[in-house]
Amino acid sequence: MTAPHFTVQADTLIVTWADDTTTQFPTIWLRDNCPSGLHPETHERLLDLLEIDETPVLISATRDEGVVLLEYEDGHVSRMPIALMDAHRPGRRSHDAGKIQEQLWRADLGANGIPRHTSTMILTDDYALNAWMQDTAKYGLAIVEHLPDSIDSGVQVAERVGFLRTTNFGTTFEVINKPDPNNLAYTSVALPLHTDLPNQEVPPGYQFLHCLANEATGGGSLFADGFAMAEDLRQDDPEAFRLLCETPIPFRFSDKDADIQVHRPVITLGAMGNVIEIRYNAHLAGIFDMSPEIMPAYYRAYRAYMAKTRDPKYRINVRLKAGEMVVFDNRRVLHGRDSFDPSTGFRHLHGCYVDRGEFASRLRLLERNVTIAKAS
Template structure:
């Protein structure tokens, strides 16, 4: 929709802009100066060419007007001129609802998603940018996605990881085998069932994305469990606001140690952004260390922790499905909590390979594909 600017005026330390549709946009003056788009302020690559300390301390606006459909500002004391396109201003309005609308909106899910899992064929995806973008859009909405027909060969999980982003090397290596082994240093390498969890919350930062690729799956059991941690957090917020708030504020230390490693990190179980939207979940009973908290908060925190854990275990929250050879699941590690049912290694084999990639890599790939397919304009331009 075309945006037409009618008039602009300076009110205190802000600029008010009237639009033809009757709406008014308000921008702080310092914000506009810092975001000046002119060639003296921005390199052609979009990076800023000045430091905040380069701006005059007594910076102020001499004039604000609309010329040729653009906002034109004249600054004092340096007589600098800034111009802004109407579409750029509209895309960056700072009102609360408008800011929230720019945020990625997750689609909360439960077990009813079982008949519409976000899936794509690996061969089609890697050869067709439109197919890949469609799958990435679903991954972004649901927090996970399935890839079918990935060759059931050792190392393919790394190939997929490096296609979607950049594989992150950890103490487990660039990839790891999820298989029952003697004397395991992690319960993942046993045949026991695992409750849903986020991986490696003892790292800083926590791995953003986990990939698990099925190579063999003929042992009875070993079904994959997935729960939408964001949905569970919203249920807790609705049913127990005080408990929800406590889990967003009080951090828990997580720890992993073996003969060669001792990793520790702290985070609240539920992380929020500035506006209060859930942005991350850190939940791992096996790696939870000792809660270091004021005495009067310990019992309430444990009550909220138990409440959250019970919500995660509700049958209606759980997606349960079986990965077959060639299936690969990609999960937002701080949203799509994963686990498995127990399996019997004496009656067959279950062999998965996994790796981690950082979330910025896969998010970058999605944005680049949107640009390449002409489906979005870089708002920073």
């Protein structure tokens, strides 16, 4: 590969790469990321930016195999890895194995289109674990098959990803019809499409629902891609989309042990304007308290998104079987269920959550470990 060419300016190093593209590296960036300013074992930054000039003066740049020697007017010399500079060019996002490009879907994906993976392989093989997690992140939804008839078997799969998220419902929870419920999930009534716990400051990321029994009449599971519905709303009704992005509404949950409330918008956008989170749960939405001047328009916007959650063009219906576990991104994929008749049979799902950060961390580690395994 052709070596890059370096052009020194007092406050900038210009790198011309083999493909003739150029990148400008401000000298303050180069000093901030100098390897000598990092702890040799933890790789945490030790350099205090206030101890160096705001614009360090660069006087020379000399290539030495895989590094460039940078000399500064104050006498400092850096050995800057060229690969590091290439991977972190200013103005360009570096590769992140924890960030998987989403593939939006609607009802035409169908129940048969949901990715399926086998629990035994996920538990014993990192390649299989990586493949399942890649699919789950891509679609926001996957099904794990052939779990043993044990309440812990779904948790074991979740723990292959990372630590379980504890909420006011515990570290794990049982979705069954039970007396004195504190949540509609613990009844037999139909649940419209929703995301779980939007009342939390940070709602749980990935939800794991392991079906242990589904013998009752009814009780089918419903799923829809909340990102797809949001993007369609952006096209169909830009003003409604804007209001749902910009107007926070109250979400709350209260029982004898907890009173949890936040104000957040239904749709959250990332830095690039892409949808990164949906908070939609009509049962946990509080009393709207925005200005009366925008309230009628907001209600129209809210109803427009609600209408999409009822539109069959977005919904997938799945009847989970004992030994199957559905895993989905709770901050993207809305879920619900049909009502069921508990007098006709037992329905029991065992659930837990793993946060998005844990999921992304495992993907990054898997990319590193799988690559090492292939090389060896």
